[in-house]
Amino acid sequence: MKSKALSAPYIVWMCIFIIVPLFLVAYFAFTDKTGAFTLENIIQVGQYSDVFLRSIWMGALATLFSLVLGYPLAYIISRSSLRHQSVLIMLVMLPMWMNFLLRTYAWMTLLEDNGMINNFLAAIGLPRLHMINTAGAVVFGMVYDYLPFMILPLYTVLMKIDRSVIEAAQDLGANSRKVFLKVTVPMSMPGIISGITMVFVPAVSTFIISKMLGGGSNLLIGDLIDMQFLGNAYNPYLGSAISLVLMVLILICMGIMNQFDEDGSAEGGMMP
Amino acid sequence: MKKILSLFLSSLLLVSCFALSASAEQEEPLEAEDTGITINVYNWGEYISDGSDGTMNVNQEFTKRTGIHVNYTTFDTNESLYSKLVSGGASYDVIFPSDYMVARMIEEGMLQKLDFSNIPNYKYIDEDYRDLAYDPQNEYSVPYTWGVVGIFYNKNYVKEAPTSWDVLWDDQYQGKILMFDNPRDAFGIAQKRLGYSFNSTDMAEWQEAAELLKEQKPLVQAYVMDQIFDKMEIGEAWLAPYYAGDAAVLVEENDSIGFSIPTEEGTNFFVDAMCIPADAQHKAEAEAYINFLCDPEIAAANMEYVGYSTPESAAKELMDEEITSNPIYYPSQEIIDNSEVFLTLPSEINEKVDKLWIEVKMGSSGSTATLIVVLLGFLLLYIVIVITKTIKRKRMNRY
Amino acid sequence: MKKVISRIYMAIIFVFLYAPIVILVLFSFNDSDTKSRAVWSGFSLRWYQKLFSNGELLNALRNTLIIAVVAAIAATVLGTVAAIGINSMKKWPKRFVMSVGNLPMVNPEIVTGISLLLLFVFGARLLHVELGIFSVILAHITFCLPYVILSVMPKLRQMDNSLFEAAQDLGCTPIHSFFKVVFPEILPGIITGAVMAFTLSIDDFVISYFTSGTTQTLPVYIYSMTRKRVSPEINALSTLLFGTILVLLLVINFSKKRSNDVKEKEEAR
Numbered sequence: 001m002k003s004k005a006l007s008a009p010y011i012v013w014m015c016i017f018i019i020v021p022l023f024l025v026a027y028f029a030f031t032d033k034t035g036a037f038t039l040e041n042i043i044q045v046g047q048y049s050d051v052f053l054r055s056i057w058m059g060a061l062a063t064l065f066s067l068v069l070g071y072p073l074a075y076i077i078s079r080s081s082l083r084h085q086s087v088l089i090m091l092v093m094l095p096m097w098m099n100f101l102l103r104t105y106a107w108m109t110l111l112e113d114n115g116m117i118n119n120f121l122a123a124i125g126l127p128r129l130h131m132i133n134t135a136g137a138v139v140f141g142m143v144y145d146y147l148p149f150m151i152l153p154l155y156t157v158l159m160k161i162d163r164s165v166i167e168a169a170q171d172l173g174a175n176s177r178k179v180f181l182k183v184t185v186p187m188s189m190p191g192i193i194s195g196i197t198m199v200f201v202p203a204v205s206t207f208i209i210s211k212m213l214g215g216g217s218n219l220l221i222g223d224l225i226d227m228q229f230l231g232n233a234y235n236p237y238l239g240s241a242i243s244l245v246l247m248v249l250i251l252i253c254m255g256i257m258n259q260f261d262e263d264g265s266a267e268g269g270m271m272p
Numbered sequence: 273m274k275k276i277l278s279l280f281l282s283s284l285l286l287v288s289c290f291a292l293s294a295s296a297e298q299e300e301p302l303e304a305e306d307t308g309i310t311i312n313v314y315n316w317g318e319y320i321s322d323g324s325d326g327t328m329n330v331n332q333e334f335t336k337r338t339g340i341h342v343n344y345t346t347f348d349t350n351e352s353l354y355s356k357l358v359s360g361g362a363s364y365d366v367i368f369p370s371d372y373m374v375a376r377m378i379e380e381g382m383l384q385k386l387d388f389s390n391i392p393n394y395k396y397i398d399e400d401y402r403d404l405a406y407d408p409q410n411e412y413s414v415p416y417t418w419g420v421v422g423i424f425y426n427k428n429y430v431k432e433a434p435t436s437w438d439v440l441w442d443d444q445y446q447g448k449i450l451m452f453d454n455p456r457d458a459f460g461i462a463q464k465r466l467g468y469s470f471n472s473t474d475m476a477e478w479q480e481a482a483e484l485l486k487e488q489k490p491l492v493q494a495y496v497m498d499q500i501f502d503k504m505e506i507g508e509a510w511l512a513p514y515y516a517g518d519a520a521v522l523v524e525e526n527d528s529i530g531f532s533i534p535t536e537e538g539t540n541f542f543v544d545a546m547c548i549p550a551d552a553q554h555k556a557e558a559e560a561y562i563n564f565l566c567d568p569e570i571a572a573a574n575m576e577y578v579g580y581s582t583p584e585s586a587a588k589e590l591m592d593e594e595i596t597s598n599p600i601y602y603p604s605q606e607i608i609d610n611s612e613v614f615l616t617l618p619s620e621i622n623e624k625v626d627k628l629w630i631e632v633k634m635g636s637s638g639s640t641a642t643l644i645v646v647l648l649g650f651l652l653l654y655i656v657i658v659i660t661k662t663i664k665r666k667r668m669n670r671y
Numbered sequence: 672m673k674k675v676i677s678r679i680y681m682a683i684i685f686v687f688l689y690a691p692i693v694i695l696v697l698f699s700f701n702d703s704d705t706k707s708r709a710v711w712s713g714f715s716l717r718w719y720q721k722l723f724s725n726g727e728l729l730n731a732l733r734n735t736l737i738i739a740v741v742a743a744i745a746a747t748v749l750g751t752v753a754a755i756g757i758n759s760m761k762k763w764p765k766r767f768v769m770s771v772g773n774l775p776m777v778n779p780e781i782v783t784g785i786s787l788l789l790l791f792v793f794g795a796r797l798l799h800v801e802l803g804i805f806s807v808i809l810a811h812i813t814f815c816l817p818y819v820i821l822s823v824m825p826k827l828r829q830m831d832n833s834l835f836e837a838a839q840d841l842g843c844t845p846i847h848s849f850f851k852v853v854f855p856e857i858l859p860g861i862i863t864g865a866v867m868a869f870t871l872s873i874d875d876f877v878i879s880y881f882t883s884g885t886t887q888t889l890p891v892y893i894y895s896m897t898r899k900r901v902s903p904e905i906n907a908l909s910t911l912l913f914g915t916i917l918v919l920l921l922v923i924n925f926s927k928k929r930s931n932d933v934k935e936k937e938e939a940r
Contacts, residue, residue, distance in 0.1 A: 007756025010749060010816070011768065018774050018815040021786030028789060046640025047631075053638075053646065073684050076677045088681075095688050097916045100878060101893045102909045106691030109698075114507050116694060130447070132508075133493055137749060144687070147891075205779030206874070212897065215494040219634055222781050227633075229359055229785050229881065232351035232454050233626035235360055236789070243782045245643070250779060252650045259657045312885040317899040322723070332726070344727060345887055348898055361792040361802035362884035501900035521900070553801075 028240035041241035059204035062142035074154035133215025157191030289545035321577035375616035390559035393566035401583035417580035520579020679855035742811035781833035785883035790796030802884025819864035
């Protein structure tokens with residue numbers, strides 16, 4: 001059929017705007033200022049392994065918290081009446097429509113030492129808490145910004161689970177805990193996988209949340225890359241090398257996640 | 273679905289009409305003919321009178337008088353300005369680098385020579401601010417402001433005006449100290465505390481300064497630039513080194529904030545200048561803009577708002593006596609003599625300083641081995657999972 | 672009992688999701704001179720007034736809208752055509768094209784951002800142009816494309832291919848038969864894709880930040896606002912954006928509900 005040719009413009013586009021740029025990143029990663037081949041940049045990335053570990057750790061924590069917080073909510077929504085479901089899911093999505101910079105900024109004003117929360121605590125006679133500029137605040141910000149990304153795919157799969165399957169399990173004598181662990185969770189696996197990737201990838205590579213909520217000592221890979229391109233230590237060669245390592249790391253992580261997805265349909269969950 | 277689309281499109285139309293009409297309303301009638309030209313101006317944040325609280329809106333005034341439009345954007349450090357110019361693929365018409373950055377840009381061929389016949393108001397610039405070390409023949413730059421660095425402190429918590437940079441290492445203020453988010457200013461403080469020059473070419477001295485900054489890091493709340501306004505005003509932070517000109521906002525509007533110049537070790541004296549990048553598209557219009565900002569009347573109105581010190585006596589005369597006699601904005605000769613100017617560093621030193629700066633901010637005790645282990649670990653995990661799954665599947669198939 | 676617990680849980684999560692937004696909105700009406708963010712000192716609309724006389728911001732808003740409209744239309748057309756092409760490919764080439772095409776979705780945004788920055792700077796030097804609104808549009812089309820393709824694809828798969836062939840057998844030209852037969856079938860997918868592309872483009876910060884050159888989009892402007900002395904204008908802006916979206920969604924929901932009601936009534940008859 002002729003219509004195969006219709007994909008030609010897209011393939012050209014893909015080559016120019018996806019493949020060539022990634023090759024440019026790889027090219028910069030392996031060259032120096034004079035344009036000669038070098039491994040120097042890649043070796044230097046190793047110096048920042050702390051930053052990588054910190055980013056992975058914070059990203060993983062944020063993902064875990066999002067899952068723990070999001071799963072029950074997605075479950076509750078999927079079990080409520082149809083009329084309520086659409087309203088509730090809209091309520092989950094609504095904050096996402098507001099720019100995440102503004103939402104993160106709002107948390108900054110809330111978490112400060114003289115912020116709203118501390119003023120409130122002081123007003124009711126409780127001791128003030130130091131929250132802003134800690135690693136906890138960064139993870140908190142990530143959870144807040146990306147929680148809807150976790151809830152949506154979870155809801156999409158949970159909604160599709162046939163209730164008769166659960167009833168069948170109950171009829172066969174399984175208690176509700178067992179039903180949940182043996183039926184609901186395995187059946188919602190694609191949603192879990194897709195939720196995890198959708199939270200983990202942006203959380204690991206963020207450079208705004210850490211800047212706004214993390215203060216001086218909680219900077220992440222994203223900040224490091226930003227610094228080399230538009231920030232205070234111009235060096236696109238090192239920046240490209242760091243990006244390359246980050247990309248490889250994330251591809252491996254996604255490869256691992258996809259292995260847990262039996263049907264290979266994790267992507268389906270991305271589009272509610 | 274169709275309904276949604278039509279609703280969506282109509283609301284979109286509404287919003288855009290709204291935006292366009294609002295921006296049309298904005299424009300005042302021009303006094304000069306509309307040239308249809310827009311120049312890209314890239315300045316520091318909070319560094320021009322923007323018309324708030326009844327002050328002059330300098331950019332609007334410029335457009336009104338010349339018919340040249342201004343696309344005004346801001347940066348927050350000299351280094352990010354440099355990065356944006358080199359890597360951002362953006363061409364600006366007027367930029368405002370500080371002294372050492374002007375010199376670096378001249379050296380790297382990033383600026384073009386100005387045509388001073390288009391900048392007649394250059395004659396108002398005082399002799400003291402001409403032909404400075406960063407631009408010895410004064411071919412590439414026109415000074416915009418000058419100033420010194422000092423420490424802003426919250427009087428409620430810091431009882432005595434600090435006279436030494438030592439206070440930024442005092443652990444009773446842990447978590448309440450802000451620090452410059454750019455290498456030269458941050459290293460500069462450490463260097464002065466150690467008694468070294470800002471412009472040392474001895475890497476050992478830079479290394480020592482870096483160690484001092486690392487030692488300070490646990491006490492620092494955040495590395496920031498213009499966010500200090502906010503954090504100082506609401507009392508989030510108590511101590512912050514910053515540029516004297518910003519006292520116009522911080523000290524004048526807040527009774528609890530004081531400003532002090534550490535006289536024990538001396539401080540940094542800087543000049544911020546106006547330049548035209550080599551790839552500017554509208555050179556003549558850019559020169560008109562520079563000329564406009566040098567007009568004593570405009571400069572006076574602008575500096576009254578900005579707070580930084582003007583290099584023009586003619587403008588100073590037009591300004592409020594209260595400002596020009598204030599030692600914060602126009603410090604004594606003694607303080608100026610006791611301060612040092614940033615010079616541009618040789619490029620190999622610059623590169624190493626950049627690396628040290630990343631080390632200070634990010635910590636880089638890590639080793640390549642750790643990273644390789646992490647990557648290999650993940651890879652191994654992946655392989656193990658794939659293998660166990662294939663085995664499982666094979667077993668399943670056997671049944 | 673169970674229901675009560677789940678209600679409480681839901682309430683807690685929603686408080687968590689909405690608390691900062693409520694605070695932002697509330698303080699956009701705060702009449703304060705010290706610009707303090709945590710002390711209430713009376714009602715005022717002055718930050719809104721200030722917002723509307725802020726030329727830079729309105730300019731950024733206009734840029735954002737132009738970019739979003741152009742990028743969404745281009746991505747939708749290109750993506751729909753591409754989806755039809757890809758759909759008729761064999762299994763392996765199809766898999767390959769899809770997985771490369773999805774890279775902007777899978778890759779961290781910052782990596783897409785810097786890779787496009789490198790490309791555009793390279794291209795700009797070659798062609799003696801500068802980065803600006805045009806490069807942002809190209810970047811936005813690139814990251815919107817996979818979303819359009821992924822929403823059109825399922826509709827194409829559901830469609831019976833013989834319909835298209837039948838139309839041609841009956842004497843339609845391929846183009847005519849496409850618009851008569853295929854297009855109406857996949858229209859819902861195209862619309863979903865277009866709306867998605869539009870919203871993604873409006874909301875994007877990271878990629879615009881790296882590729883915008885001297886142009887400012889709204890998110891880039893907001894970022895520069897948070898890097899300066901913060902003014903409650905930013906709250907006023909958030910309130911307006913949030914209000915617009917809220918109204919939009921309510922209207923959509925309401926009209927949907929009404930059409931559902933009408934349908935129900937008709938069925939009841």
